[in-house]
Amino acid sequence: MSLTADLERNLERGAVRVGTLSVGAGPAVVIGGEGADARWISLRDHHGRVPAAQTVAEARAGWSGPLLVEPFSAADLPEIAAHADGIVIGAAWMQDFQLVRAVARLGLPVLVQRGPAATLQEWLAIADYCVAEGNDQVVLCESGSRTHQADTTLDLALMRAARRTSGRPVLVGLGEDPSLAAAAVAAGADGLLLDPGAPEQAALDAGEVARIVGVVVRRETPGSVPEARGAIDRVDAVLAVLLERRAELAGTIQRLKPVGGFAGRDMDRERRLVAEMARRAPTLGEERLAPIMNAVIEAGLHLAEERAGTRRD
Ligand SMILES: C=C(O[C@@H]1C=C(C(=O)O)C=C[C@H]1O)C(=O)O
Structure with a gap:
């Protein structure tokens, strides 16, 4: 053992x-x-x-x-x-x-x-x-x-x-x-x-x-549904903290890149980060991680564009 x-x-x-x-x-x-x-x-x-x-x-x-x-x-x-x-x-x-x-x-x-x-x-x-x-x-x-x-x-x-x-x-x-x-x-x-x-x-x-x-x-x-839900809620709490931090960092990159937002999207970079993540999340694998990360990345890009728009006003 x-x-x-x-x-x-x-x-x-x-x-x-x-x-x-x-x-x-x-x-x-x-x-x-x-x-x-x-x-x-x-x-x-x-x-x-x-x-x-x-x-x-x-x-x-x-x-x-x-x-x-x-x-x-x-x-x-x-x-x-x-x-x-x-x-x-x-x-x-x-x-x-x-x-x-x-x-x-x-x-x-x-x-x-x-x-x-x-x-x-x-x-x-x-x-x-x-x-x-x-x-x-x-x-x-x-x-x-x-x-x-x-x-x-x-x-x-x-x-x-x-x-x-x-x-x-x-x-x-x-x-x-x-x-x-x-x-x-x-x-x-x-x-x-x-x-x-x-x-x-x-x-x-x-x-x-x-x-x-x-x-x-x-x-x-966990051995029961309430316990398992409690455990999932704790994982989601950490995901929320990490997603918030990721959105901030993705926003910083958009401001630093010559072309930010959706116009400056880099699909190669996105594929590489999904492949890298799959090493730590082998059960999900690249195929299941790709749509998840696509949604996360697009949410970050929308937020960055919204903020850029606000700043221009
Ligand atoms: C953050 C960047 O801009 C975009 C957003 C990405 C992300 O949120 O991870 C990755 C690639 C780009 O499509 C970047 O170029 O690194």
């Missing part, structure tokens, strides 16, 4: 469902606050001062989608089990094996953040503790190492190694800043974890980037 096929099998086995959200199969997901596919809250932020019941109930009342909660202590677990779809073992709690065991026994999916100094082996060992308690529903989250800088530094190579070694879905924690979303998904992340309080726009931006980059790097194997 080829390496890719082997990996894909592993990843299928490791896909984890958090409420209605599938993590590890299908598109890369965003977990955060407003604007994300799933939300999470941390009871640690309140250091146990605000009753867990109140905080969890408020979060549940405000959001009917998938909800994950990070406990402050084992005392919070019954409340979390009653209302949440998943549990977060925060980076600071990763070494608290008693808490990890108690969390795993609830049977809900567990998201294990890597502690800032934890090695790959120590991180993956937490997943093994969960399995030992009968819970295989584990998602890993790379949350960065403490470095010489004041902040943490994400280790995308370690994330990738964790995904390959464990066959489990792996997220990348981005805090409030979505600017590494593309890099994370390109490196193989199955999703992005944003801070619960991150601005809605950050979650929307991360989601858009995850969808676009994901189309190229994630092979989807």
